[in-house]
Amino acid sequence: MKHNRNHDNAPTNAPTSRSPDPQRVRVRFEFTDPAATTVGLAGTFNRWQPDSKTLNSSGAGHWWKETTLAPGSYEYCFVVDGKWTPDPQARESVPNPFGGKNSILKVASSPEAAHRADAVNIPLENASNQ
Numbered sequence: 001m002k003h004n005r006n007h008d009n010a011p012t013n014a015p016t017s018r019s020p021d022p023q024r025v026r027v028r029f030e031f032t033d034p035a036a037t038t039v040g041l042a043g044t045f046n047r048w049q050p051d052s053k054t055l056n057s058s059g060a061g062h063w064w065k066e067t068t069l070a071p072g073s074y075e076y077c078f079v080v081d082g083k084w085t086p087d088p089q090a091r092e093s094v095p096n097p098f099g100g101k102n103s104i105l106k107v108a109s110s111p112e113a114a115h116r117a118d119a120v121n122i123p124l125e126n127a128s129n130q
Contacts, residue, residue, distance in 0.1 A: 024068035025107050029078075031087070034061030036080050043076025043105075045069055050079035071109040075102040 031039055039057075040050025045067075055063035055078075075094065077084045086093050090103035 023109070024070055025109070027067055027069050027105070027107060029055065029065045029067075029076075029087075030089070031055060031063045031078050031080070032061050033063070033080055036061060036063065038081055039063040040079040041065055041076060042079055042084070043102075044074045045076070069105075069107045071107050074105045074107065076105060077102055 029041055033039070039055040041053040041055060042048045042050040046052045053065055053067060055065040057063055075096075077086055077100075079085070084098075084100060086101045087103035090105070092104035092106075093101040094104060096102045
């Protein structure tokens with residue numbers, strides 16, 4: 001699958017400089033594939049350029065990358081040995097213009113905000129008894 005490297009759907013709140021930004025949140029991407037020899041990360045946060053965010057191998061097919069992102073919603077894929085692959089652990093995905101899927105990452109402004117967002121999707125106990 002090929003991706004247009006000039007997507008226009010990058011978040012408008014994404015910083016344009018590389019200077020430290022107190023509003024950026026640390027994010028860790030992880031991927032497992034014992035047969036992979038290279039894994040890149042491409043998304044709206046890096047203009048779909050997988051070479052700009054290459055994952056590190058910790059052995060046994062486990063790959064990871066830590067980065068910081070501004071709060072917002074991002075689309076992304078892993079690029080595994082040249083093949084564009086959605087994140088199998090992503091909670092959400094959307095169809096892309098190439099017939100595949102992009103994973104969705106929602107970066108909250110704080111751990112508390114992330115917890116509140118997760119709690120919205122948890123059913124209340126005894127909710128049917130009210």
